[in-house]
Amino acid sequence: MLIALQDITFEFGARTIIEDSSLHIIPGDRIGLIGLNGTGKSTLLRIINGEYTISKGSINKIRNLSIGFFNQDLLSFETDDSILNVGMTAFEQALKVEKELEELTAKLEHSQDEALLHEYSDKLHEFDTLDGYNIRHKTATVLEGLGFSTADLERPYNQFSGGWRMRVLLARLILQQPDVLMLDEPTNHLDLPSIEWLEKYLSNYSGAVIIVSHDRYFLDRMVNKIVEVYQEQLHHYAGNYSDYEKEKVLRRELQQRAYENQQDYIRQQERFIERFKAKASKAAQAQSIAKRLDKLERVEQVDGGPSKIRMNFSVDKMPGKILCTLDNVSKSFGDLHILKHAKAEINRGDKIGLIGANGKGKSTLLRVIAGTEPIQGNRTPGHNVVTSFYAQHQLEDLHLDNEILEELKSCGSGKTEMELRSLLGCFLFQGDDVFKKIRILSGGEKARVALAKVIISQANFLMLDEPTNHLDMNSVEMLIDALGKYEGSLVLVSHDRYFVSKTANKIWEIVDGEIKEFKGTYTEWEEWKKRQALAAQPPKPDKKSASAAASVSAPAPAQPVQAPANTPSANKPIDKDLKKELQKQQRQFQQLEQQIAGLKDKMQLLEADLANPDIYGDKQKFLNAETAYKKATAELEKANKEYETVFEKVMELEEKMQA
Template sequence: MIRLENIGKQNGKQIVFIEASATIQRGEKVGLVGPNGAGKTTLFRMITGEELPDEGQVSTDRGVRIGYFSQDVGDMSGRSAVAEVMDGVGPVSTLAAEMAELEAAMGDPDRADDMDDIIARYGEVQHKFDELDGYALDGRAREVLDGLGFSQEMMNGDVGKLSGGWKMRVALAKILLMRPDVMLLDEPSNHLDLESLIWLENFLKGFDGAILMTSHDREFMNRIVGKIVEIDGGALTSYSGDYEFYRQQRAIAEVQQQAQFERQQAMLAKEIAFIERFKARASHAAQVQSRVKKLEKIDKVEPPKRQQTVRFEFQPAPRSGEDVATLKNVSKSYGSRTIYDGLDFQVRRRERWCVMGVNGAGKSTLLKLVAGASEPDDGSVSRGPSVKMGYFAQHAMELLDGERTVLETLEDSFPQAGQAPLRALAGCFGFTGDEVEKKCRVLSGGEKARLVMAKMLFDPPNFLVLDEPTNHLDIATKQMLIEALSRYEGAMLFVSHDRHFLAALSNRVLELTTDGMHAYGGGYTEYVERTGQEAPGLRG
């Protein structure tokens, strides 16, 4: 269906692909993985024809329709979200626009002489529109938008007034409604809450076309794909199976390659030692020459390419008292909308609460109240006297000064620390060597998130309040954060839409619903088992 044959590609000085090959068959669901900057977006753009390979060829079977969702959604304004989504379908939306023009022409007295032609054309267009099931399109568009979390008001409102994250959802809905033969999805799980993520997962599982997708959500990828294509060092390698199978196979292949490399290195060392020892002796000249020729012909085994990973190291946090945070009879409203009315809630030492609830249930509001970033209208919020808090807010990355470097940002926060400890801190969070001189304005979302975490954890808190801390982190960095937080001994209160993160770190669940607050002992995995749902309002 889609074939990449011996492709080569260079962007400036960076070699992206070298004689790389892969295929996507009809109906296959494929996960595309590789470190940041490996060339995943370049590969998508070559498949769509937006970029051409320098060598080799990318071919697509005749008549195959491709839908491409990228993180660059472009301008949207001047029409409703529903109309914007329907516009992506192609022929149906074009026919709908022509029908509207013809209907206007039928009511125009100045066009009375052309009425027979107008009516005839209207009949043709209406027939094609009906054949393409155009009358059901509006309903299908609303169904997709509803699945992605839109209210009817948002569907009918001007798309230009939506935030960047909601515009991303509109762009994604366009591709889903289009139902092409192949969907290319570049991080479709970004900007989605857990309910929308699960809806999208089920939609894609039921889609009968082919999918090539990237995602930083390993659980999401595991449930959809049956094949992995890895980009690493300019090569494309295919693995049959989901993301977990790929990780296992890659680890096995690394061990085998390392063993092969070491065996060959030992053999080479022996051969070179023999040559060095006897090269001056005429009696051994033939043997020496024979071994030199043998070494020239040998295929060298390369050591395995080890993907660079961030290694988080948290200093031990000082012990807090038993009572970490207490909310008593708390009320909070925004305008006429009541979020909380008489809320009682307590976090105790070593408890790790994940907060769950549909959009607007008050998850971020609760974290703001606990962190002191927002005041209750009534009631009290208190933290224990020995509690030292670290708060990761959704907007924290926007507060970084774009003109300051990574190192200067850390120096601003810790002026007494000295450069050596701060460079070591930056290194723990993936900023090695000259990367500490990068200005904040050029950092990726993931790099900004790591920098904010570095600031938060340098002077270790014993209570972490985290609002979507993994939103911009890739799978490998997310895993390192999970491993570090699993060793953390303080209390935690957090919101996340990443089910792997929720399952790995929570030991309590606070569910916010329209009929009140429900607390569950045990973590997210136990919550799913007890309720039969992966998120409030959804049945498993």
């Protein structure tokens, strides 16, 4: 047991966040912490981290437990140091020993004191034990896995935007390898390749991991337990997020059945009490039943769950068949070429998911389609196209002095105040929140207001850049439902694979400056990519072809030629020295045969490793496998040459024996 939270209660003023709840964390746990926004997920992480004090219960941790906590507060960190050096601060002790070695080296240049030499030797051993020679390589591997280029590693940390800084701090936290790693919305700052890299890394992480995330795909692949913060309680479920959804439905059904059965029992007992309480012969019995009812532990009725309010897009006019055509379009930023003579067409009814790594030009392509980005080539808009564009930079169009409700009213959608308030409720603005000024809202809150404006815009063509970043799971589901019923067309950029899989009917990817289109859902695209990767792998030889190849690369051992009994050599005295040498060469020949067979088996295993796409997610594993394969290839080549040399010697000696 790493951490035990036993019957804890935590309160903010008069509000209870968690009451009489327990949580036990053991090595190997992968816990997904879920719940509606504001229910206390991040609060629970801070309780575990020791930042908040509980009002009741106990928290026990093993001695010297290390906890790593990834959250938005880390952005207060500032430095002009390179991101490589920031990442390397994870190895605090190794860096300390390295500095001490530098100081000792400087002293030894002027003195050969034996005590200094001993100290230097001890420090070298400690540095080696801490794997100090590899900390630079380890840091670079993790940073590059999270999307940084090799050239980026020496750039100052302060030159990067907030999202990229969070990646650096995530890398540092990963490199520290704490016993318990707590991640609060880690995928908000990552593109798809980086999320996939993080998934592979965490799959092999030796400590416990607690994840707060609205990314269902990420939770499904990462966690083996779900803890839901709901109605001030911690509810535990075994399995991943999909397992949790099934189990929760079953639990709710059982609870509702138990509630209904108990209510029937209570009504029956109350009728008995009411009927016989005034009758002398039954009064004592009625009183006894009343006391039992008072002590009865009541089963709670199942509540209605999260809000079922539905978002609805309305389309004012029907566009033509083609909404936008790009022909021979090129776009560059200095030496960075985003599009090179690219072609694409968006048709009425298309719901396109634009995917790929950060820096490939997804947001640029959205602006090209919208006509707000200068290009070389032709962009032809369609007939009757009414566009609405949602992106982070669109927040500048909000009127800061307006209240939230007033901002939506100004769009001229014709919706009533009640309809607008219901819509804002989907975006987590409840009650008097709708009267807040835009000026005082956080970045995430402004983003939700901007997205609400898109929904009521009556546009027939939507462009959405990361629309789910500031929504909880319930709101994402409402948005998915609305986009599913939307009669217009759209192009969206999102790192949320579940969202893309539920909304897009086409996938676009920018590859070498071209727009590659896949006609199908994201799930179908993933399956297609897997088939492409398998098809690109070299075929595995079957046993027959392998043995045939072995006979070609390594000649079969020559059988000693026996002289016929009637030949003169049959009666010739045997040269003992010659026979001894022949036997020696034959033994060496057999050893080489065995060595070659072993090397071929080893190479087959290494080829299988290199053919596995998962190995490319871990740079160190790939380098190790590639080095081992090259080494085995060289050894096999050397063994084959020795094999041929020994074979010739055996043939030569056998000829001499026959002479």
